Amino acid sequence: AKEEGRNTFLFYSSELTSQAFEYVLLKSALKKALDKEELFLVYQPQILLEDESLIGMETLLRWKHSELGMVSPARFIPIAEQSGLIRQIGQWVLEKACAQGQLWLEQGLLVGRIAVNVSGPQFHADSFVEEVRLALHSSGLPAAHLELEVTESFFVQQTDTIIAKLETLRKMGIKFSVDDFGTGYSSLSYLKKLPIDKLKIDQSFLHGIPEDRDNVAITESIIALGQALNLSVIAEGVETHEQASFLKQYAKLEAQGYLFSKPLEVADIEQFMRQASDR
Ligand code: C2E
Ligand code: CA
Ligand code: CA
Ligand code: CA
Numbered sequence: 001a002k003e004e005g006r007n008t009f010l011f012y013s014s015e016l017t018s019q020a021f022e023y024v025l026l027k028s029a030l031k032k033a034l035d036k037e038e039l040f041l042v043y044q045p046q047i048l049l050e051d052e053s054l055i056g057m058e059t060l061l062r063w064k065h066s067e068l069g070m071v072s073p074a075r076f077i078p079i080a081e082q083s084g085l086i087r088q089i090g091q092w093v094l095e096k097a098c099a100q101g102q103l104w105l106e107q108g109l110l111v112g113r114i115a116v117n118v119s120g121p122q123f124h125a126d127s128f129v130e131e132v133r134l135a136l137h138s139s140g141l142p143a144a145h146l147e148l149e150v151t152e153s154f155f156v157q158q159t160d161t162i163i164a165k166l167e168t169l170r171k172m173g174i175k176f177s178v179d180d181f182g183t184g185y186s187s188l189s190y191l192k193k194l195p196i197d198k199l200k201i202d203q204s205f206l207h208g209i210p211e212d213r214d215n216v217a218i219t220e221s222i223i224a225l226g227q228a229l230n231l232s233v234i235a236e237g238v239e240t241h242e243q244a245s246f247l248k249q250y251a252k253l254e255a256q257g258y259l260f261s262k263p264l265e266v267a268d269i270e271q272f273m274r275q276a277s278d279r
Contacts, residue, residue: 026076027083029065034092039063041096042263045272046115046234046256049248054276056112056147058256059097060263061089081119090122091131098139098146100266105145109273113175115147120154129168136172143173147198150176152184155194166195177234182222191229199226203237203257210246223250 033039043057063071080086097116104110122128136143148169155162166176177198182205205218219235226233235247238257247253261272 022075023079023082026071026079027085029068030063030076030080030083030085030089033063033065034089036066038065039089039092040265041093041100042265043114043269044256044263045261045269045276046112046254047260049235049244049253049255050251052260053279054111054273055254056115057269058115058149058263059093059117061093061117077119081121084121086119087122087125090119091135093117094132094135095138098135098141101145102139102141104270104273105141109270109277110145111273111276113145113147114141115149115177117149117179120151123150123154123165124162129165132169132174133172146173147175147177149179149200150196151179152181152186152190155186155190156184158190158193163194170195170197177232182218188225191225191231196231198232198234201233201235206235206237206239206243206257209243216246219247223253 040062042060042062044060045054046056046058047053048055061073061077063073063076065071077086080089094116097114101110101114125131132146132148135141136146170176175197176195177200178196179200180202181199183202199222201219201222205215205222207215209215209219223233225231232252232254233250234254234256235243236256238244238247238255238259240259243257244255244259247255264272
């Protein structure tokens with residue numbers, strides 16, 4: 001049956017454009033993924049560079065389809081966003097992450113915050129604040145252990161509604177970080193108006209550091225901007241010792257990347273947290 005499936009794929013992909021086919025195929029598979037329990041979360045540690053202490057982790061969604069195998073979020077998240085499925089999936093992620101966080105808290109393992117990625121359509125829904133409240137309430141996780149990652153595109157329009165939403169959630173104790181910072185098209189002026197807490201330097205700017213002078217200049221500018229605006233800054237996609245030792249010169253800079261750890265499944269991140277607390 002597996003062979004047949006492959007042939008069918010080849011046949012159709014020559015008829016339709018492969019992109020249109022992929023959209024239809026993945027969308028219908030994704031619809032079933034939640035019920036079939038094919039989605040799960042992995043967790044990537046975040047550290048404070050100056051002493052390499054653990055400060056939290058980012059939750060990343062994984063999808064293991066029975067026949068397609070692992071499907072990357074880079075492929076399925078855009079489809080989930082276009083089809084509207086992201087609202088249901090995003091809520092599942094939020095609830096799952098909060099429940100897992102509360103479990104770790106009870107076990108004395110949780111350090112700092114669990115960061116959860118939020119999509120535009122999810123954040124902009126009227127019910128978003130209530131949905132976050134529900135995830136916290138049903139899990140019992142204190143809001144002080146939750147961080148939400150949003151992107152600059154959320155703030156292209158600086159409406160009062162968006163600001164009010166951020167303020168409500170921050171008053172509860174949730175922190176907000178701006179993901180992929182520097183890659184969006186929004187103006188910098190939004191930074192001084194919006195109630196946010198952290199900038200995540202996009203990993204593309206880390207490439208070739210410290211040799212790449214342009215990337216060094218951009219990275220240093222973002223760090224300076226964060227300091228000037230009293231925001232935390234985290235560098236993501238740190239892969240080499242050279243990058244880390246260059247970044248270490250900046251006080252309070254945080255980091256995340258394969259150098260410290262890949263995103264880990266539950267048992268492995270638990271071991272990571274245990275080792276971190278032993279140090
Ligand atoms: P992102 O939020 O910017 O996440 C960072 C991505 O970089 C993750 O890819 C992570 O595995 C990867 N990464 C971490 N360290 C390194 C490193 O040192 N080097 C390199 N090259 N990559 C590193 P992943 O897990 O494939 O996720 C891709 C994107 O999918 C995420 O980008 C995010 O935009 C989206 N995504 C993932 N999970 C969720 C989710 O639960 N909800 C939403 N809305 N989006 C998600
Ligand atoms: Ca992220
Ligand atoms: Ca990012
Ligand atoms: Ca991204």
